Amino acid sequence: MILADFITVTPTGLYCIYGDFYLDPQQPVKEAVVSHAHGDHAIGGSQNVYCTAATATFMKHRYRKFAAVDFFTKSYHESFKIKEVTITFYSAGHILGSAQVLMEYKGVKYLYTGDYKIEPDNTCEPFEFVEADVLITESTFANPETKHPSPVTEIEKLNETNANIMLGAYALGKSQRIIQLLNEHCPTKNVMVHHSIMPFVKIYEDYGVKVGNYKMYDRKVMKNNHEHQVYIVPPMVFHSYHKAINVVRAFASGWKNLQQQNGISLYISDHADWDAILKTIEQVHPKQVWTLHGDGKLLKDYFKDKLEVKILNG
Incomplete structure (x- = not known):
């Protein structure tokens, strides 16, 4: 019963x-x-x-x-x-x-x-x-009315711009998935990761998950290279830099409200x-x-x- x-x-x-x-x-x-x-x-x-x-x-x-x-x-x-x-x-x-x-x-x-x-x-x-x-x-x-699109189709949108991208993603889970998707489907992009996300990436790797290539964020690299850089940041950083210049903004989420006022919508949900x-x-x-x-x-x-x-x- x-x-x-x-x-x-x-x-x-x-x-x-x-x-x-x-x-x-x-x-x-x-x-x-x-x-x-x-x-x-x-x-x-x-x-x-x-x-x-x-x-x-x-x-x-x-x-x-x-x-x-x-x-x-x-x-x-x-x-x-x-x-x-x-x-x-x-x-x-x-x-x-x-x-x-x-x-x-x-x-x-x-x-x-x-x-x-x-x-x-x-x-x-x-x-x-x-x-x-x-x-x-x-x-x-x-x-x-909610149907999540293919994450591959979504991540491939980033190939449509050469400009640098500031990409908001949750530090645990979403960021590691995004790094892996970028490596597989956006080979021309250089992936940089905010320092607060790095420990979670390392734990994933310790458990045998291969996320692909990435580097810790380097301000000089972003400043001197105005194309093909993707900088992955946690939500708090993403929202605090809402007036960041020389970057296209995107936020990886299934929520529509988090796609507003961004240069690229990125409907990738977990x-x-x-x-x-x-x-x-x-x-x-x-x-x-x-x-x-x-x-x-x-x-x-x-x-x-x-x-x-x-x-x-x-």
Whole structure:
């Protein structure tokens, strides 16, 4: 029997009363199961953190000694128990080390996707489809009007300009993917990386991910060469240099509002779009779908009278 209260939304985060643990808590807790290392899912200060090895490494870099009291790193497909709930991680395809969390309790399987994408990405482990009774899916882009274009087609837009490009990208995950895409599809570009992004690139390489060629940002290079330079910067730097001269601006994101007032739109997302969410539901074969991180109303309407869809976040 599916338990309606197996996962509940609390001010601290998603709570599983039957295992007495939190999924991606937003405040320090005793038992934290962390899907991936982005700051809106992984905070520092919890006592026991269960995650993949890469996620632990990213958290240790970001939060230093406050990352956690203890890390319990688990491989994909390795099952472990917290109280009476059996947990297994499966790749989520979002960033390096990102995991879906399969929770089994009294014969019922609950699958929490965390953030995910099902498209290929050479910089992280591919998404795995896992069957479950309840699919707890992110719904960031759960809108039929949202269809992510091919990342290759998007990155190839940068070949249309010889001018230097200031490219905004999240430091963890997106930046490494962009470096790899630039190397593969924009061979005339010289890739330079902001110093705050470099440690994450090095961690990717330590885990065997080949992102290709890049250099630490050099102001002289950018100043003396007015063509073919791509400077990858984190969002805060990108927005603070909104009046930067002699560069074309672009920001790698699935969000339309982040494309406004840029010289080039760059719709490269690491989240599932409408079609990908539908395909995931089809492959998981759930009896119920619970939605998080976004608006699940359109999914609820789409599956009306066919599949129970419950919106957890409001």
